[in-house]
Amino acid sequence: MTQNNVQHYIETHSEEFLDQLFELLSIPSISTDPDYADNVERCAQWVSEHLRQIGVDTVEVHSTEGHPIVYAEHLSAPDDAPTLLIYGHYDVQPPDPIDKWDSPPFEPEVRDGKIFARGATDDKGQLFAHLKAIEAWIATTGGLPVNIKFIIEGEEEVGSPNLAPWVETHQQRLQSDALIISDSSMFAPGIPSITYGLRGLAYLQMTVEGPDHDLHSGLFGGAVPNPINELARIIAQMHDEDGRVTIPGFYDAVRPMDESECRAFAELPFDDAAFRNETGAAQLKGEKGYTTLERIWARPTLDCNGIWGGYTKQGAKTVLPSKAHAKFSCRLVPDQDPDEIAELAQSWVRELADDSVKVSTSVFHGGYPVITDRDAPAVRAATRALSRVWNEECVFTRGGGSIPIVTTFSKTLEIPTVLMGFGLENDRLHSPNEKFNVENFYAGIRTSAYLWQELEQVYADEAAAGE
Numbered sequence: 001m002t003q004n005n006v007q008h009y010i011e012t013h014s015e016e017f018l019d020q021l022f023e024l025l026s027i028p029s030i031s032t033d034p035d036y037a038d039n040v041e042r043c044a045q046w047v048s049e050h051l052r053q054i055g056v057d058t059v060e061v062h063s064t065e066g067h068p069i070v071y072a073e074h075l076s077a078p079d080d081a082p083t084l085l086i087y088g089h090y091d092v093q094p095p096d097p098i099d100k101w102d103s104p105p106f107e108p109e110v111r112d113g114k115i116f117a118r119g120a121t122d123d124k125g126q127l128f129a130h131l132k133a134i135e136a137w138i139a140t141t142g143g144l145p146v147n148i149k150f151i152i153e154g155e156e157e158v159g160s161p162n163l164a165p166w167v168e169t170h171q172q173r174l175q176s177d178a179l180i181i182s183d184s185s186m187f188a189p190g191i192p193s194i195t196y197g198l199r200g201l202a203y204l205q206m207t208v209e210g211p212d213h214d215l216h217s218g219l220f221g222g223a224v225p226n227p228i229n230e231l232a233r234i235i236a237q238m239h240d241e242d243g244r245v246t247i248p249g250f251y252d253a254v255r256p257m258d259e260s261e262c263r264a265f266a267e268l269p270f271d272d273a274a275f276r277n278e279t280g281a282a283q284l285k286g287e288k289g290y291t292t293l294e295r296i297w298a299r300p301t302l303d304c305n306g307i308w309g310g311y312t313k314q315g316a317k318t319v320l321p322s323k324a325h326a327k328f329s330c331r332l333v334p335d336q337d338p339d340e341i342a343e344l345a346q347s348w349v350r351e352l353a354d355d356s357v358k359v360s361t362s363v364f365h366g367g368y369p370v371i372t373d374r375d376a377p378a379v380r381a382a383t384r385a386l387s388r389v390w391n392e393e394c395v396f397t398r399g400g401g402s403i404p405i406v407t408t409f410s411k412t413l414e415i416p417t418v419l420m421g422f423g424l425e426n427d428r429l430h431s432p433n434e435k436f437n438v439e440n441f442y443a444g445i446r447t448s449a450y451l452w453q454e455l456e457q458v459y460a461d462e463a464a465a466g467e
């Protein structure tokens with residue numbers, strides 16, 4: 001009966017929920033760009049205000065050296081009820097290239113059943129689904145069947161530099177039974193999914209310097225090292241003919257996929273042609289000997305993310321530039337270590353460069369790869385909640401993206417993680433025209449509403465079985 005009331009509340013408030021999400025999406029909380037710091041702060045305030053409005057007991061905004069952390073607690077459940085920690089992020093990626101959007105990124109709009117805005121799926125829309133489910137519980141029943149703690153940060157998209165130490169300092173207060181995150185994707189429309197793996201990340205930049213000032217390419221070209229040519233040569237040598245990364249030792253720590261996992265991947269209804277079509281590329285390309293799902297979920301990679309130097313404006317300029325730069329990153333899989341990989345990559349770049357140029361490298365944020373425990377009671381509760389809403393069996397997938405803070409949580413709090421995404425693979429996160437299907441937003445809210453009840457039951461069953 002209770003659940004009926006909760007679900008009824010969600011149905012009758014659906015329009016209001018969407019309007020509120022639009023408010024949240026209109027705040028350009030771009031964490032990486034210092035010009036937007038005020039907006040990031042305003043977003044933290046908006047989220048905390050909203051938590052108070054929906055009736056969450058304790059709501060705090062903790063300032064950091066970077067962007068604020070919103071922390072909240074609602075601990076009204078009966079004794080022995082489990083406590084869940086919900087994590088999400090209110091910061092977003094820059095909208096660039098801005099001219100590729102069909103509607104302005106911070107003026108949300110529904111077209112064809114989809115909410116278009118930066119942050120629609122990553123992560124404001126998914127996070128907000130949990131807030132709305134909790135509102136529904138508090139409004140209809142005065143509380144929740146479980147205790148809830150929230151951490152909503154504003155620095156996920158820049159590697160959570162201030163949240164990691166904060167979690168360590170506050171580990172006592174953060175004690176919970178499981179971590180719940182909705183910041184990933186479903187395997188396919190209508191197929192509810194639990195993500196049990198995420199890739200890690202090592203992110204670097206290199207600068208190649210040749211002459212100490214730009215030169216006339218006619219007077220000097222051919223007799224002086226060209227940093228762009230050298231940089232391109234270095235990058236080209238970082239993969240071999242089979243698409244493998246050439247950094248010595250790169251694959252040493254990679255945990256091989258076991259056969260059952262390969263089989264499970266192969267059994268998923270995945271269509272290479274549809275995947276290729278979504279990207280618009282002429283062909284798929286990757287490490288030889290692996291399927292697409294293996295390549296994006298279980299194999300480490302290296303990609304150049306940006307490259308610049310010389311003359312890039314209109315027309316031609318015959319210049320031999322003094323410097324060239326590139327950003328590149330590695331996606332990592334268990335048990336690779338981001339610091340070790342960054343070290344290996346830097347040595348390799350130095351080795352690939354010849355003596356005619358000077359190469360320097362620097363390392364940005366990184367993150368550990370993640371494999372979660374698929375047998376945890378909280379995972380069971382999540383699969384039940386998901387199946388109730390989608391009327392389909394839940395599938396277990398891995399994800400190619402990274403959420404660096406997950407490892408900090410599991411190491412310091414020693415609790416299982418449930419990654420239950422409501423987004424879709426074609427939501428264009430980080431790209432122009434990011435979207436979140438309205439249907440998925442509402443399904444996410446309904447799933448979250450079921451989840452708290454399922455968790456209460458699963459933990460009660462566990463306790464009974466343990467007696």
Ligand code: BES
Nearest residue numbers: 122156157158159183184185399401402
């Ligand atoms: N939500 C994504 C990660 C994600 C997306 C995981 C889809 C699984 C499926 C997250 O916001 C993200 O974009 N993370 C960054 C890492 C960060 C250090 C910039 C990433 O993966 O590039």
Ligand code: MN
Nearest residue numbers: 122123156183
């Ligand atoms: Mn995200």
Ligand code: MN
Nearest residue numbers: 093122157429
């Ligand atoms: Mn992201």
